[in-house]
Amino acid sequence: MPDHPHASPAGTLIAAHGGRLTRTRVAVLEVLLAAGQSLTHDEIGVALSRNGIKHDRVTLYRTLDWLVGAGVAHRMIGNDRARRFGVAVSGPHEHPHFHCDRCGKVVCLEGAQPAVAVSLPGGYRLDRTELLLHGVCASCDKGP
Amino acid sequence: MPDHPHASPAGTLIAAHGGRLTRTRVAVLEVLLAAGQSLTHDEIGVALSRNGIKHDRVTLYRTLDWLVGAGVAHRMIGNDRARRFGVAVSGPHEHPHFHCDRCGKVVCLEGAQPAVAVSLPGGYRLDRTELLLHGVCASCDKGP
DNA sequence: GTGTAATTGCAACATAGTAGCATTTGACGC
DNA sequence: GCGTCAAATGCTACTATGTTGCAATTACAC
Numbered sequence: 089m090p091d092h093p094h095a096s097p098a099g100t101l102i103a104a105h106g107g108r109l110t111r112t113r114v115a116v117l118e119v120l121l122a123a124g125q126s127l128t129h130d131e132i133g134v135a136l137s138r139n140g141i142k143h144d145r146v147t148l149y150r151t152l153d154w155l156v157g158a159g160v161a162h163r164m165i166g167n168d169r170a171r172r173f174g175v176a177v178s179g180p181h182e183h184p185h186f187h188c189d190r191c192g193k194v195v196c197l198e199g200a201q202p203a204v205a206v207s208l209p210g211g212y213r214l215d216r217t218e219l220l221l222h223g224v225c226a227s228c229d230k231g232p
Numbered sequence: 233m234p235d236h237p238h239a240s241p242a243g244t245l246i247a248a249h250g251g252r253l254t255r256t257r258v259a260v261l262e263v264l265l266a267a268g269q270s271l272t273h274d275e276i277g278v279a280l281s282r283n284g285i286k287h288d289r290v291t292l293y294r295t296l297d298w299l300v301g302a303g304v305a306h307r308m309i310g311n312d313r314a315r316r317f318g319v320a321v322s323g324p325h326e327h328p329h330f331h332c333d334r335c336g337k338v339v340c341l342e343g344a345q346p347a348v349a350v351s352l353p354g355g356y357r358l359d360r361t362e363l364l365l366h367g368v369c370a371s372c373d374k375g376p
Numbered sequence: 377g378t379g380t381a382a383t384t385g386c387a388a389c390a391t392a393g394t395a396g397c398a399t400t401t402g403a404c405g406c
Numbered sequence: 407g408c409g410t411c412a413a414a415t416g417c418t419a420c421t422a423t424g425t426t427g428c429a430a431t432t433a434c435a436c
Contacts, residue, residue, distance in 0.1 A: 108382060108433055129423080144385050149424065151383090169313045169392075170423070184350050197350055206328050206341060206363070211370025218364040219350070226355025252402055252413060273392080288416045293393065295414090313423080314392065 097121065105158040112151050115141040117175070120161060126172035126185075126194040166194055185218070188225035195225070241265065249302040259285040260295050261319070264305060270316035270329075270338040310338055329362070332369035339369070 098117035102109055119135040120127065127135070129148055136143050152173050155161035161173050167187065172194050184197045208214055242261035246253055263279040264271065271279070273292055280287050296317050299305035305317050311331060316338050328341040352358055 110383065110433070112384080146386080146425080147384055154383095165309055165311060165313055167309060169309055169315065171313065186352065186356060195353070197352070206365065208330065208341070208365070208367075209339075209370065212330060212367060214365055214367040216366050218366060220362040220364060221350065221352070221358055222360050222362060223352075223356060223358040226353065254402070254414065256415080290394080290417085291415055298414090 101160055102158075105160060107154065107158060111141065112136075112143050112147055113154070115139060115143075116148065116151050117155065117160065120155075120173065120175045123174070124195075126164060126166075126174040126196070128166075128170045128172050130170075132173065164194065184221060186221045186223065186225070188223065188228055197221070245304055246302075249304060251298065251302060255285065256280075256287050256291055256295050257298070259283060259287075260292065261299065261304065264299075264317065264319045267318070270308065270310075270318040270340070272310075272314045272316050274314070276317065308338065328365060330365045330367065330369070332367065332372055341365070 096114065096118065098114045098121060099109055101117060102113050107113065115136055116132060119132055119139070123135075129145075129152065132152070133143065133145065133148055136148070152161065152163070156163050156173070161175055163171050163173055164185065166172050174194075174196060186195050186197055188194075240258065240262065242258045242265060243253055245261060246257050251257065259280055260276060263276055263283070267279075273289075273296060276296070277287065277289065277292055280292070296305065296307075300307050300317070305319055307315050307317055308329065310316050318340065330339050330341055332338075
């Protein structure tokens with residue numbers, strides 16, 4: 089394992105949120121940073137194993153919960169009812185998502201959330217809106 | 233139990249889709265029609281029991297699958313990662329949904345989906361967009 | 377180095393949904 | 407009405423996803 093974990097971007101990010109710097113946290117965050125897209129617990133677990141990081145299923149869940157609580161990562165629910173995690177790039181999570189109906193991949197779209205005007209029933213209070221685009225991603229569209 | 237199941241709106245709807253008219257199907261569809269909002273399998277199960285309809289958990293899943301396959305009902309995933317079912321009122325499911333973050337209730341909003349312009353990465357193909365509004369519903373906002 | 381509270385790892389539990397298969401039953405022809 | 411038969415049901419058992427409790431370990435402050 090690297091002997092200067094504080095030097096990595098992941099380590100810096102964790103320290104900045106007052107968390108203890110542990111093997112699993114650094115590794116998970118590095119996976120998320122490298123992925124550039126949302127991943128399920130399972131995909132993250134596989135990536136950790138590939139990187140030679142021994143870990144427990146529960147620890148992974150708790151690590152991700154901590155990352156979400158610290159505002160470092162965000163969580164969303166896919167059509168397959170599995171939660172997906174990604175790094176929270178810019179504060180509140182106010183940008184559209186694209187969900188590939190073929191492979192289940194979820195990517196964050198860069199453009200800001202377009203303002204939408206919807207009439208809510210009386211008494212309802214709106215906190216935030218989430219725009220989800222469904223379709224087929226580039227890699228799935230090429231291959232069969 | 234009623235002795236003329238074909239006479240009910242639920243019975244007519246089922247027959248129109250070439251399905252067999254069974255106790256569970258009629259009862260489930262009646263519950264959905266009466267609800268006016270999306271329900272989880274569990275909520276539907278409770279409603280069935282209240283109506284004195286004996287049923288099995290698996291049968292309920294399969295009944296709901298059939299209803300979705302026949303285009304009579306639609307399915308969506310809530311933040312609690314449970315599937316919710318509702319009657320498909322108007323063909324494709326192209327209207328916004330409101331999700332109450334307090335009680336988890338999901339309601340279909342009547343207004344049509346506003347057109348949104350989002351730039352998709354190259355090679356991505358868009359099928360449909362889903363607009364999800366998060367907030368607190370009227371009944372949750374009143375009571376603590 | 378030592379103390380201590382945050383993390384981890386394990387086992388058990390919980391919830392949502394699916395699969396296989398024997399039994400029951402709705403629809404249809406008679 | 408009565409028999410036939412595939413569709414639908416009701417079991418049991420299983421998978422997948424996620425959570426809880428608790429004892430052992432470990433990062434960090436001193």
